[in-house]
Amino acid sequence: MTFRKAPAERQGGLRASKELEHRLCEWVHGITSSARTNLYNAAIRCVERVLIEAVLRKTGGNQSKAARLLGINRNTLHKQLTEHTIEDQFSARSARS
DSSP states (O other): OOOOOOHHHHHHHHHHHHHHHHHHHHHHHTSOTTTOSOHHHHHHHHHHHHHHHHHHHHTTTOHHHHHHHHTSOHHHHHHHHHHTTOHHHHHHHHHHO
């Protein structure tokens, strides 16, 4: 038996994918060749940060839930939070809640 996503889910994912593709293309076109020599790493770090922040917002700052949703180890998430200096932003929000 094969399970398929509902059409609305597929379309929503497709729209998000197209939007991401469009924005990434705009970003690449906006960078001069001399500005970045390692475009791949810059793009990955940017997307990684946005993804982690979005998942943390979704989980209300709960790092264990965020790590599970991202499919990574909690310690790996903690390392990424430190590298991106994200941790303090969401810890402060969690403490206020």
